[in-house]
Amino acid sequence: MKEYQLLSEYELLNAIKLNDYLAFEELYRRYFDVLYGYAYNILRDFDMAQDIIQDIFTWFWENREKWELVSCKGYLLTAVKFKTASYFRAAKFHQDFFDRIKEAPQVEHDESLTLEVKQLQELIEHTIKDLPERCRLIFQMSRFSYLSNKEIAAQLDISEKTVEAQITIALKKLRLKLEKYNYLMFFIC
Incomplete structure (x- = not known):
């Protein structure tokens, strides 16, 4: 059995593309807290933040054959930003969103993205x-x-x-x- 905790992000991504669900679970475990914290800092709503992160990871797994990533932390943080923006657009809380997004911590730039x-x-x-x-x-x-x-x-x-x-x-x-x-x-x- 693979020691998924020892794998690099690149190795996990390759395993996920090969339908390795245990690798996906490890990626989820590594990034859930960071993504959830980022979403919560913008939304200030525990349930909505969790829903957004679940949506992102669900989509990420379901579309694993389509993406071409060598690194995903920056990609996932960007996804959180887009999904929270969509939430606010739909809910018509634009000004509040822009105020919160300005206060949100800056994400690391993924140069490939x-x-x-x-x-x-x-x-x-x-x-x-x-x-x-x-x-x-x-x-x-x-x-x-x-x-x-x-x-x-x-x-x-x-x-x-x-x-x-x-x-x-x-x-x-x-x-x-x-x-x-x-x-x-x-x-x-």
Whole structure:
């Protein structure tokens, strides 16, 4: 039997990609407390922090064949940041979120992820610029100005169904363009 506690993070990741659930349990054991503490510092809600961490690890296991990681601590901390942002966006606690995120401890940069995130951001920006004008405006109002569908509909004097349809079109185009980065799309859509 392998001594999983003695394995490096790289060795654990390789074992996980080969469906070794005991290696996954060791990775979970190593990082749960750090990730949970980070999520709790932002959310100040024990249950929500635990739910977010469980979601991240569940997704991580279920998509183990898709990711190309040699290190994951920075990746997992970034996932926590994205998932907490999604929580606040959905709950409409934007200002509180930004205040808390400023106070959150800085995460270590995973250099292998930095380049990939930069490429992903450029691809997202390019894809958004290629959307039809009305679709782009509605998507930006939703995702960057954090307006609800109802607020967008009122501002543009259109129906909420039209807003929903345009956001769906934008997300579909983003997903198609970003298939290569599928393991990151879980956190931003």
